[in-house]
Amino acid sequence: MTFGVRGLTVRFGPQVALEDVTLEVPPGRVTAVVGGDGAGKTTLLRVLAGALAPTAGEVRRPGPERIGHLPASSGTYPDLTVRENLAFVAAAYGVPATAARERADELLSRTGLAGALDRLAGELSGGMRRKLGVVCAMLHRPELLVLDEPTTGIDPVSRADLWWLIARAAAEGAAVVLSTSYLDEAERAAWVLALDAGRTLAEGTAEDIVAAVPGAVCRAAERPSGDLARYAWRRGATWRVWLPEGVAPPAGPALELLRPDLADAVTVAALARELAHAGGDRR
């Protein structure tokens, strides 16, 4: 069964957190929700997990016993040990003790937490606690796995381990939806939803989103001057410049045409929307 939201709107008082967002989360697929701070990623995931009621729209999700959720906080008890946290989650989801132990052993060894079983969760590093949160969310083999920024604050090696677990959960049939601020990471997902200020900015496979970039993306050593400055953003030590369709490359600093990646594509989509709004305002 495909889970997801259709026409989802969430308001907190006068503030619109999500507006008319639709997302399908089918089994066996990893779906990534990306966007900047305040884009609405956490709100969307909270609605999907059942922690927040929508203002309008439809939500399709399994019963709570078949959902695994890692909230924006770690979702674990700091004053319980790793073992005790896992025991509580197993009991809450009705996982038999032996099965829970075997599953926990497998997940903990993969995440490097096996040696920390008797440490208080509050004494773990931020990254280790995050990993424990992911393990807790996956312990009962949920049909819908909702992970809010699972890899934030985690070192690259552990990120790879977590992605292995996430991919395996999907391979075993779980519908996985996760949010991330790392766009390079989102490229690993089979489906990407980019949000901006609570609205859908782009959606599809990472390749689709990249292919849909209108115009061209170039690299420049310096920030271009004039009108083109509006289409430029810093990326690492250099600048990216978007040349919308019909805009000719200017004279001046050399622009090196490049194949955009997902990060470029999402930035271009945001710029394009901004320009469209500005154009609409002028009209």
Next chain:
Amino acid sequence: MWAMIVKEFRQLRRDHRTLAMMIFLPIVLLVVFGYAASFDVPKIPVNVYGRGAEELAAALRPPFEVREVDPDGWASEAETALRDGEVPVAFLATFEGPHVLIDGSELFTAKATQGALAELAQSVPGAPSTYPRMPSVEILFNEGLETSAIMVPGLAAMILLFVGTVITSLGVVRERQAGTLEQLAVMPLRPWDVFLGKVAPYFLVASVDMVVVVLAGVLLFDVPFRGQVAVLALGAVLFLFVTLGLGVLISSVSQNQGQAIQLALMALLPQVMLSGLIFPLSSMAAGVRWIGYVLPLTYFVRISRGVMLRGAPLGALWPSFAYLAVIGAVVFGLATLRFHRSLAPARTRGEREAVSAR
């Protein structure tokens, strides 16, 4: 330094509860200590029994206030009236002169009675010839007028209030702060299970605390336990429902442990001051006394002292039980609703949501 001062004021301005506490706490303390903090007992309700009861009742002057005159009643009726908490003092009109029974569990009233009787004895000789002698006095239930005897039952009540309200409110708000309350909301646990699971440990801890305090009072301080354990236990359970409900209610409107502590103290302080635990209710100004009559601790203090010291039966204490049952149902019910709402937002507010569950 100026930057710090400005920052503190800005933060304070946004912290409405602390601001309210800074304004209202002095007012509350002023009212409490101005109108309630008094050990003086201006009025002493009495019943008068025996053949010469009417004559004796007519001879009594303030602070004694005659509630009932029963020429056919005698010592057993007087003792029952005291045990059931109807009046703290009973006069028996005997041929040898008045015999006074005093309820020692009402410590300050008992002491005020002794003082008033001394004055009465001085004034009576010149009056009717019926009472030529000093009244004979008998103190019941707390013969030595020991402070510990009235404090231990009160302390038991206070411990239930403290654990029930303060500790419970912290326990629940800790979940909210750690972000685990939301996690509980999406787990396949019924809100009622979470609520009971959350409250039951505090219920047990408070019960154990109470047993320890009562045992220590009886064994170490020779506080009598004249009534039935079951009656006190029933009162404790009802009172715990009120205090645990209050704790959960406080936590449901608090975002962090600091706010919970502030609110819990605001709930605790008036109860300790105005319940009759320390200052006798009869000493308080009428307006403040009525606040005391609303507070649940007032009734559990009556129950614990009544059962332990006077051996009062359930039948005599039923108004206190009834009040605790009613207020317990209201507070606990409200707490359950609030807790349910914070635990299941998607299920209570999502009318337009179509959740598929196979």
